[in-house]
Amino acid sequence: MDKRIRCSELESKIVSAEEAALLVKDGMVVGASGFTPAGYPKAVPLAIAERAENGEKLGITLITGASVGDELDGALARAGVVRKRYPYQTNKSMRDSINAGEIAYADMHLSHVPQWIKYGYFGNIDVAIVEAVAITEDGGIVPSTSIGNSNVLVDMADVVIVEINTSQPESLEGIHDIYSPANPPHRKPIPVLNPEDRIGTTYIPCDPEKIKAIVYSDITDKTRGVTPIDEDSKKVSKFIIDFLKDEIKAGRMPEKLLPLQSGVGSVANAILGGLCESDFENLNIYSEVLQDSVLDLIDCGKVDVASATSLTISPERLDDFYENFDKYRDKIILRPQEISNNPEVIRRLGVIAMNTAIEFDIYGNVNSTNVNGVRMMNGIGGSGDFARNAYLTIFITMSTAKNGTLSSVVPFVKHVDHTEHDVHVVVTEQGIADLRGLSPKEKAITIIENCVHPDFKEELMEYYENSLKESSHLHTPHDLSKVFAKKEAAKAD
Amino acid sequence: MDKRIRCSELESKIVSAEEAALLVKDGMVVGASGFTPAGYPKAVPLAIAERAENGEKLGITLITGASVGDELDGALARAGVVRKRYPYQTNKSMRDSINAGEIAYADMHLSHVPQWIKYGYFGNIDVAIVEAVAITEDGGIVPSTSIGNSNVLVDMADVVIVEINTSQPESLEGIHDIYSPANPPHRKPIPVLNPEDRIGTTYIPCDPEKIKAIVYSDITDKTRGVTPIDEDSKKVSKFIIDFLKDEIKAGRMPEKLLPLQSGVGSVANAILGGLCESDFENLNIYSEVLQDSVLDLIDCGKVDVASATSLTISPERLDDFYENFDKYRDKIILRPQEISNNPEVIRRLGVIAMNTAIEFDIYGNVNSTNVNGVRMMNGIGGSGDFARNAYLTIFITMSTAKNGTLSSVVPFVKHVDHTEHDVHVVVTEQGIADLRGLSPKEKAITIIENCVHPDFKEELMEYYENSLKESSHLHTPHDLSKVFAKKEAAKAD
Numbered sequence A, B: 001m002d003k004r005i006r007c008s009e010l011e012s013k014i015v016s017a018e019e020a021a022l023l024v025k026d027g028m029v030v031g032a033s034g035f036t037p038a039g040y041p042k043a044v045p046l047a048i049a050e051r052a053e054n055g056e057k058l059g060i061t062l063i064t065g066a067s068v069g070d071e072l073d074g075a076l077a078r079a080g081v082v083r084k085r086y087p088y089q090t091n092k093s094m095r096d097s098i099n100a101g102e103i104a105y106a107d108m109h110l111s112h113v114p115q116w117i118k119y120g121y122f123g124n125i126d127v128a129i130v131e132a133v134a135i136t137e138d139g140g141i142v143p144s145t146s147i148g149n150s151n152v153l154v155d156m157a158d159v160v161i162v163e164i165n166t167s168q169p170e171s172l173e174g175i176h177d178i179y180s181p182a183n184p185p186h187r188k189p190i191p192v193l194n195p196e197d198r199i200g201t202t203y204i205p206c207d208p209e210k211i212k213a214i215v216y217s218d219i220t221d222k223t224r225g226v227t228p229i230d231e232d233s234k235k236v237s238k239f240i241i242d243f244l245k246d247e248i249k250a251g252r253m254p255e256k257l258l259p260l261q262s263g264v265g266s267v268a269n270a271i272l273g274g275l276c277e278s279d280f281e282n283l284n285i286y287s288e289v290l291q292d293s294v295l296d297l298i299d300c301g302k303v304d305v306a307s308a309t310s311l312t313i314s315p316e317r318l319d320d321f322y323e324n325f326d327k328y329r330d331k332i333i334l335r336p337q338e339i340s341n342n343p344e345v346i347r348r349l350g351v352i353a354m355n356t357a358i359e360f361d362i363y364g365n366v367n368s369t370n371v372n373g374v375r376m377m378n379g380i381g382g383s384g385d386f387a388r389n390a391y392l393t394i395f396i397t398m399s400t401a402k403n404g405t406l407s408s409v410v411p412f413v414k415h416v417d418h419t420e421h422d423v424h425v426v427v428t429e430q431g432i433a434d435l436r437g438l439s440p441k442e443k444a445i446t447i448i449e450n451c452v453h454p455d456f457k458e459e460l461m462e463y464y465e466n467s468l469k470e471s472s473h474l475h476t477p478h479d480l481s482k483v484f485a486k487k488e489a490a491k492a493d
Helices: A008-013 A017-021 A043-053 A070-078 A092-099 A112-119 A150-156 A231-249 A266-277 A292-299 A315-323 A325-329 A343-349 A383-389 A440-451 A454-470 A487-491 B008-013 B017-021 B043-053 B070-078 B092-099 B112-119 B150-156 B231-249 B266-277 B292-299 B315-323 B325-329 B343-349 B383-389 B440-451 B454-470 B487-491
Strands: A029-032 A060-063 A082-086 A127-135 A141-143 A159-165 A211-217 A260-262 A283-286 A303-308 A332-334 A352-356 A359-361 A392-396 A425-428 A431-434 B029-032 B060-063 B082-086 B127-135 B141-143 B159-165 B211-217 B260-262 B283-286 B303-308 B332-334 B352-356 B359-361 B392-396 B425-428 B431-434
Touching: A008 A211, A017 A043, A017 A211, A029 A150, A043 A070, A043 A159, A043 A211, A060 A070, A070 A082, A070 A092, A082 A092, A112 A150, A127 A150, A127 A211, A141 A150, A231 A266, A231 A392, A231 A425, A231 A431, A260 A266, A266 A292, A266 A352, A266 A392, A283 A292, A283 A343, A292 A303, A292 A315, A292 A325, A315 A325, A343 A383, A343 B343, A352 A383, A383 A392, A383 B383, A425 A440, A431 A440, A440 A454, B008 B211, B017 B043, B017 B211, B029 B150, B043 B070, B043 B159, B043 B211, B060 B070, B070 B082, B070 B092, B082 B092, B112 B150, B127 B150, B127 B211, B141 B150, B231 B266, B231 B392, B231 B425, B231 B431, B260 B266, B266 B292, B266 B352, B266 B392, B283 B292, B283 B343, B292 B303, B292 B315, B292 B325, B315 B325, B343 B383, B352 B383, B383 B392, B425 B440, B431 B440, B440 B454
Parallel strands: A029 A060, A029 A127, A060 A082, A127 A159, A159 A211, A260 A283, A260 A352, A283 A303, A303 A332, A352 A392, A392 A425, B029 B060, B029 B127, B060 B082, B127 B159, B159 B211, B260 B283, B260 B352, B283 B303, B303 B332, B352 B392, B392 B425
Antiparallel strands: A127 A141, A425 A431, B127 B141, B425 B431
16 A cells, blocks of 8 residues: 555545546535645546536536646636636636636635635535645545645535645645634634744544545646746835835834735745845744745745745746755645634734735725726735734735836726725835825825836826815815726726 | 822822823824723813914824714814824714814724834824723723723823723723733733633723823713614614524524624614514623613623623713613623724634624625715724624615615725625615625625615616626626716715
């Protein structure tokens, strides 16, 4: 027997992906592992998609941790298998189907999902499909490169399918820390007092009886490549680092800062990467996703510990990462998203939250999800979990979009994901605006002066000044008849 | 010596309100007690206002717990003393000055304020003015009918002024529970595991050296009267009670429910009041404000414990309340707003949050603050603290405004305070819409069918159906060129 399956009574459950896929039936609610394309099941979803492509009527509700790779979201969306989708996605086929109105997608705070599963708000979870690197003697499931909602899905599902992925090294065992709070009124404090605190098990406890199929797979995580760090990202990174230094000088931040959270993508990666050249030492990360830059920060000795729920290393960096895994092992902790994104822990630790926006407005409201207010990009993800509860909340966007033809700072965002009440600091490659304690009018002036591209400054200042003249009230002056007036804007893409 | 001042070294600090007021100087940051007009200082603010009215140049930043009465917000606003105001207000003069653009007001989540004070985000706190019923042997300040930010303001201020209010009975001593978490990275779990848990002291610890003036006052709290419960409020209350009963049946809620939070005002009061005629038993309240209806619920034996940061009993009910105080004493706990509104505690306890909206839109976004998007009403208050972190989040509004001429359900709210990601259930006197797990399009249909007044159903359905045709994308269909098109809407009021 493969030492990846250490529970002898489960040997008989090893089946083909096709056979396992038959456990999923039309109308079911299916939960899957996977967070920001890492650690998602691949072989079984492909086999499910194939059934539908062969003409079988098959529609499911799909709940994951966050975004997953093309073998899951892409294949199932193209095969028309997904009727409802929670809580986050980044796959092109999935996004297209959502924007075509074919898939009912609900875009949720990631920290809300595990408790919604446990409260029963999604109904019964029929099947959980979880990628793993091993199964312990007692049936415990050792996750691969992410945890997400896997522990909660396994706990609540009637049936569990495990995909043992041999492309994911067994050496990952030990970096996970699985813990789940009870539901109210029995919930106790979550005992994470520092980013490095371990409070649970290294595997997802599971009654072996529930595991109805085990499938082998060797399909690799389709993580995204990281684009080279461009000049604009470097500028943003420098603005933030200088700002944090000033916070230390003002006595508002400890010398070693507070735990850092950074969103996903190339800009977020670049911002963290910029810390390599800073004077900061002994930094901690308390985030949802660890990208390449965190490895750089560990390499250069800047980071003592990095906690998240997903490890999404670029394809270019992956071999090197696993070859030198011993260097990183003790510095990385993966937690369920119920803990990584938990408001209790985020507020207690005093996280510095840095997330990207599609656009923000002159009063500090942020659109993170819908281009032009109607085209769903990805979703809010964990940005709201961190932004609302962080010690310091920073939103980042480049000042223009569409090759400089559109301003990313606007009079009124076309979709609000983070309200003025939740946004402390906004940054573009033009500059940084500290909004803390400012009234709306003071925010408008500061944002226009510091963050807007020169091509659009005049236009925005004109809107603001005209609103001061036209608005019936002067706390948050607006001339709302103008903000969405251009029909073409809503139709553009 | 009056037994209200039990610290002998403080006897010499008793001065007139006029003398105490001189401690406040032009340009200072002044913190004051008071939350949802209860427990705010009165005599000293009136004396400060008088100085300005006599021609003295005097401008301050004013930070309170939440809204305060006319002797503070009203008098100071009319005298032109307030330059900046945080974090919430309901006073007519204050509101008028804010909407006239004369006072820079920042509308904040109430749970954020105490930590902002402690982080230094507001700068140095020069003076704290705190209403009290007594001072202990060691200088500890026993608050009156609210705590709000008083403990944090006293801790951070250079100078403390205490207003001993003899209209507030000494018997209030003992109902307070003062506790404040450390700043990150030293913050520990807050040990409130049940609404009745007491974790701190019954007074605000204070070095007697810091108390520079003690003033006697007998001016009563100017709490608001409670209007009789009308038929529409009764309908809303019944919709919510029936909904909660169904949640119990579905196994999603314990028989005795989970701790209840209810916003401020007549509708909120009516909703809680409706529970008197329900079958529920042994209810708990974990809220920010306790109004008359909580006394009714204690009277009828429905509520075991009620925790909040303010006790705002209507003038009509106040004498009876104090006469029968022994009946209520053991069932009421007042906490700092840092604890009553803390996301950690709210999520742990699994609070059922019920807050009122000005308007909500067909996709479930809520406007709580700005009429027509530009006229500041009060502020977000604690609604965001509770809505984001509650077990169940309910928003309530009557389906029409302006004598039935305007729909409170609109295509796109003119100001967003609570996003679609934060709103589980919306209710009007027309009906209730359970939005949990729905996609935006499903939300639109459910809201229009259940919550909209018959006079406006057709219009909203037409907007929605037209958007389905016109929108370039169909996840959250919108025709944004139409939503704010009417110029008069922005100018109306």
